[in-house]
Amino acid sequence: MPKRSNRESVPEVPVPASDEHLKETLFESVAGLCSVLVIGLFALTFLGQNFVIPTGSMESTLLVGDHLLVDRITFCPAAPWMPFVHHRDPRRNDIVVFIRPAPEPEPDADGNPVYLTLVKRLIGMPGDHIHLHGGTVYINGVAQRMPNDGLDTPVAASEQAYVDEFPSVLPTVEDSHDAVTTWVVDLPNHIEDGDLVVPQGKYFMMGDHRHASLDSRFWGFVPRENILGQPLFNYWSFKTPEDQQDKKGLGNEVGWMGHVAVHFFTDTRWSRTLKRVR
Secondary structure (H helix, E strand, C coil), rough: CCCCCCCCCCCCCCCCCCHHHHHCCCCHHHHHHHHHHHHHHHHHHHHEEEECCCCCCCCCCCCCHHHEEEECCCCCCCCCCCCCCCCCCCCCCEEEEEEECCCCCCCCCCCCCCCCCCEEEEEEEEEEEEEECCEEECCCCEEECCCCCCCCCCCCHHHHHHCCCCCCCCCCCCCCCCCHHHHHHHHHEECCCEEECCCECCCCCCCHHHHCCCCCCHHCCCEEHHEEEEEEEEEEEEEEEECCCHHHCHHHHHHHHHHHHHHHHHHHHHHHHECCCC
């Protein structure tokens, strides 16, 4: 009978690789960085987008200097490669981000038309009958609640009726009331019994601060394909002058960056941080 050894067998412990084998190669570092950039670019392009409020047209729902994260998925058409993602059409009273249907008066440096990206509240759905009386919006004959003290900014007497009694006063080429020319021509085609009727596939947008908002009253309906998304929440809000967007040049940009750095803690609106947009 063979004699059993008294020594217990000891499992082999793998020898750790040398530091040379653990070091990441330059190619691996570049590949990892590119992967992060591609994922980030995809998320910012198709899933979410940063949007900064430049004007006071949505006060006090949104303030100048609010930085929003915009959901770009919900309002997109359903796609087979995203079967579990929730999709829906925009609804009345949604706050939406969209491309303004009318170009800016001035083209860019290359002569191409410039279309602004705006954020407003969706007031009128396709088929809705809309008019304003005394600044109050009536949809299909029903008065709507005034959002956020929207009439606190006075307007010129010559513009009062156009803004608060829309569309009882029709713009003309001679007196456009700041409406774009294409809307001046098209607006009369959508009036029925004193109401503006929203056509199929299009929406009527207004700012919550109605006396400080250039909206569908001035440039018309927004096609469905122009709607980009819906703001989710305000991830950062910083006190910003309303004319900041008009200041151009490298010097102004550097100066503003310095201002933000110095006043970050004092001028950040902390109560609005991570606040959901409604």
